[in-house]
Amino acid sequence: MPSRVTGARVVGSRKVKNQAVLLVAGHWLMLSVAINIGFLLKIIHDGNLGMDWYAFNGNGVAVSSLASYTAEPKPGNDVQIQEKYINLDHGDPTMYQSYWKQMGERTTIVISGWQSVSYFSDTKNLCWFLEPGFAKAVTRLHNLVGNAETANRHIVVGTGSTQLFQAVLYALCPSDASDPMSIVSAAPFYSSYPLIAECLKSGLYKWKGYTNDFDKDEPYIELVTYPNNPDGSIRGAVFNGSGGILIHDVAYYWPQYTPISSRADHDIMLFTLSKSTGHAGTRLGWALVKDEAIAKKMVKFIEISSIGVSKDSQNRAAKTLDVISDTYEDAETSNESKRFFDFGYEEMAKRWRQLREAVNKGKRFSLPNLPVGKCNFSNRTFGTQPAFAWVKCEHASVSDCESFLKQHKILTRGGEHFGSSKKYVRISLIGYEEDYNEFIRRLSLINSEESP
Amino acid sequence: MPSRVTGARVVGSRKVKNQAVLLVAGHWLMLSVAINIGFLLKIIHDGNLGMDWYAFNGNGVAVSSLASYTAEPKPGNDVQIQEKYINLDHGDPTMYQSYWKQMGERTTIVISGWQSVSYFSDTKNLCWFLEPGFAKAVTRLHNLVGNAETANRHIVVGTGSTQLFQAVLYALCPSDASDPMSIVSAAPFYSSYPLIAECLKSGLYKWKGYTNDFDKDEPYIELVTYPNNPDGSIRGAVFNGSGGILIHDVAYYWPQYTPISSRADHDIMLFTLSKSTGHAGTRLGWALVKDEAIAKKMVKFIEISSIGVSKDSQNRAAKTLDVISDTYEDAETSNESKRFFDFGYEEMAKRWRQLREAVNKGKRFSLPNLPVGKCNFSNRTFGTQPAFAWVKCEHASVSDCESFLKQHKILTRGGEHFGSSKKYVRISLIGYEEDYNEFIRRLSLINSEESP
Structure with a gap:
């Protein structure tokens, strides 16, 4: 098969029938040029999420x-x-x-070959791929730290909070709306948001960033990162439209980074293991979601996009979170190690x-x-x-x-x-x-x- | 924030200022009704991927x-x-x-708390989140079974072959084409394909299924499941257009299901642990990809959508695949157990x-x-x-x-x-x-x- 795809090529041979089409075509050309420039800029930068080491090899x-x-x-x-x-x-x-080296074997897990083979974790749970032990460990740690309200919440597990972010977008945007829903976030915002939102050119939502160029009375989604990535500021929603639906990314709302002033109590909160315990390689995040219909649609998205989430990761995460809680609740062990x-x-x-x-x-x-x-x-x-x-x-x-x-x-x-x-x-x-x-x-x- | 969204509920308290707004509001109401009907239909069927046990509870x-x-x-x-x-x-x-119970501790893995914490597995590999041990085990098993060519291929790991399927679509479709690329597959086709392809209403690609309603001289994607899911038939590409780019889903091309007649040697081949070893809960798949540019774009998709793939899953999978190879290569153990x-x-x-x-x-x-x-x-x-x-x-x-x-x-x-x-x-x-x-x-x- 010839390599047909360059990712940044204008598809030609468009039939121009009238002026309106010409205008549209001109618009597309401008867009296309803009996209090409954007793509070049992306290549010049060493990777969208800064992960692109391999591409970076060819980058001077x-x-x-x-x-x-x-x-x-x-x-x-x-x-x-x-x-x-x-x-x-x-x-x-x-x-x-x-730290984890210093903790020795306390967070070691052993997985037998016959364990966790099924797609299912708990068929009675709305999130049927959520390991009960992980759910319990999440609730326990939040209750200990006091950084998030867990009562009357659905826990949805994801392949990192990255997947959960996409699941929330899917859940919040009606599948048959005439226009994609606007996604906004005050700058500086987490650099992955626009990449994720624009990746598949979805008809469900559209990244608007920090512009005011959208109807605030119509439903729109505002991303609030608390504390903010990249600048660490503490801020709430800033757009203040009546149609605003908020997603709270609270990945960094943990006591090593910021004073825990109160139990976060938002409708949709996203957490990740990477920034709480430091286990990025485990690719695990969780959402605390108030509304059952939203949680169900998030589960549906994760079902369609990856048929659930690694149980091995969940079991490892459960162990890790539980050991953290243990060291606070068990006076003896807390004296032995930090x-x-x-x-x-x-x-x-x-x-x-x-x-x-x-x-x-x-x-x-x-x-x-x-x-x-x-x-x-x-x-x-x-x-x-x-x-x-x-x-x-x-x-x-x-x-x-x-x-x-x-x-x-x-x-x-x-x-x-x-x-x-x-x-x-x-x-x-x-x-x-x-x-x-x-x-x-x-x-x-x-x-x-x-x-x- | 009040709970504004139920996934299918009209957003209330909108100020109606003029007829245009009224029209929009009417439109929203219709949309909302449509969404409700769609949602009901989903509930009536017991889940798109047949996973929707929770929804199924309300289904009579x-x-x-x-x-x-x-x-x-x-x-x-x-x-x-x-x-x-x-x-x-x-x-x-x-x-x-x-089977895995019968194998006892042979496929047990032990993961220490400090292992696999980084996002990175191998910064020198195009697929920087691919665990070298997993890559080696995949190659070894394919070489043993003889079901797939691994020479001059890039291995891309994914959260199941489901994520890899999306990664391939992203990799094959130019981001600035005027029209979405057609995705076709002869019926009966795997029921997840249309769900995945339609999920986010992508502007990159469009599910066409088994129709001939597309330009076969323009690039299009044909999915070939070999042997076929659901009917087990053995077939190649059927649309035969000059623009066809083939994705081979070879999830079931293993010797427990079908005679291995030759080493599959296609441009893009998708495999999954679920159907090869039976570890569905581990959520792991791999792609064998000839073209470097396509493999790179697949890696980019997985970076954007989940920042890599669980290392715990990869390490467990590596152990499992290696034990399978061991039982064939080690005469002694092969006598002890099947x-x-x-x-x-x-x-x-x-x-x-x-x-x-x-x-x-x-x-x-x-x-x-x-x-x-x-x-x-x-x-x-x-x-x-x-x-x-x-x-x-x-x-x-x-x-x-x-x-x-x-x-x-x-x-x-x-x-x-x-x-x-x-x-x-x-x-x-x-x-x-x-x-x-x-x-x-x-x-x-x-x-x-x-x-x-």
């Missing part, structure tokens, strides 16, 4: 340099680490690995201290002011310490902060992916310690230099 | 009867099993569980014998003729013994075979879901033995009766 970075990046850093000498690319583009939560959220809090606090110190060494960079609050879970009063830093290149000569940092082999995600300016980048703070320390060293060095 | 089946169905049958007396619903609608491959495909072959042969006997007891039902061939793997010559039987209700008075069997508490999937007639149903042969035997008992009984 020598493969040999690239090969020096591995998911888990290998022991190397100072020269080796100083030459390697530090990838802080994506939020790979490998920071937590050392409790999970204490580890997370201290690690994030340390990394933010390091970052602020590096930023304060010069005038090249700035960080946003983040809100301080009292955490009902830990009883600490502290400033939000997000998983990502939203860094601005302040020097007038630097218009593209991502490219500037890339010259120093620091890979970040540019502000334009979040509906913002290229003067900003998002930097992950939750990677391996070795990589993070090297990033801090380089940032301090850059910031100490006289001119760009 | 007493919850108490339904509750008697569990994923794993509990020991019960004869009266209990004779009263329960036997669900042969979906292809839950629980038949294989007894080898996997021998078990599968014998079990399928037995179940098909039982079914043919029951069908031959009367004139109410018929089965298709299935091709006989020599299997290069087992050296057996045998007739295809598919995971599903495509049964026809022959009696003139029965126009709806699914409803007829439902009266006897046998749940099947009606022919109309496969683009065929209601005179047909698809029946799963790969469920628990206890359920299957009870189905055979009832079928024999029905078939022995004089009139419907």
